[in-house]
Amino acid sequence: GNSVTQMEGPVTLSEEAFLTINCTYTATGYPSLFWYVQYPGEGLQLLLKATKADDKGSNKGFEATYRKETTSFHLEKGSVQVSDSAVYFCALSDQAVGNQFYFGTGTSLTVIP
C-alpha cells in the first residue's frame, strides 16, 4: 500500500540555521510527491512538488528532490527565518488509486530569533 513516513518533531532551530526534514515513502505505482505547510490557524498550503524521479521542487528557498532509489523526498532550506515556523507535511499522490493523497504525520518547526 501507499504510505508516507516523516521525521518526528518538534524541531527547534535558530534563525539562519540549516533545515532538513526527512521524508520517505512507499507507493504501489509512480507517485507524485509534495510538501505542504500549515501555519497556525490556517489550512494546508502547497509548498513544492515533484512529479517524477530526479525532479527537484523548490519554492521560497525550500527544496526537495524526488529520489526513487531511496524512496525519499527530504525537505531542505539553507537559512530558516522566524516566519518559517509552521507544521510541514510530506505527501504523495498515486494515480493508481484515483489520485488519492496520503499524508505524513507532520513535523512542527519553530525558529527562534
Added chain:
Amino acid sequence: EAGVAQSPRYKIIEKRQSVAFWCNPISGHATLYWYQQILGQGPKLLIQFQNNGVVDDSQLPKDRFSAERLKGVDSTLKIQPAKLEDSAVYLCASSLTRYEQYFGPGTRLTVT
C-alpha cells in the same frame, strides 16, 4: 481567484448531537476531498468526489458520517450522532489536476 470556502470555522457540540459542515470548492475544480485531521496527526481522507460521484469513501465511518456533493459543486459533510473521538479539524480540498490540492481553512469541531 477565490479559494476553497468552508463554514463554520468553529463548532462545539455535545456527544450524540449532529453537525454539518459546508464546503465550496474553487470554481471549475472537479475533484473535492474531505479530510479529518486529529491534533498532532496528518490529514486522513474521509471521502473523495469526482464531480458529484464518489471515488473513494473507504475510510468514512458510514454508520455516523455522510457526505454529498450536489450538482458537482458544493459539498456537505454530516456527523450524526457525534462521538468524543470526532473532535478534529475537518478540511475540505479541491483540485483540477492530480498534481495539486487546494485546501480550505478547515472547521474545528469540539465534541464535549
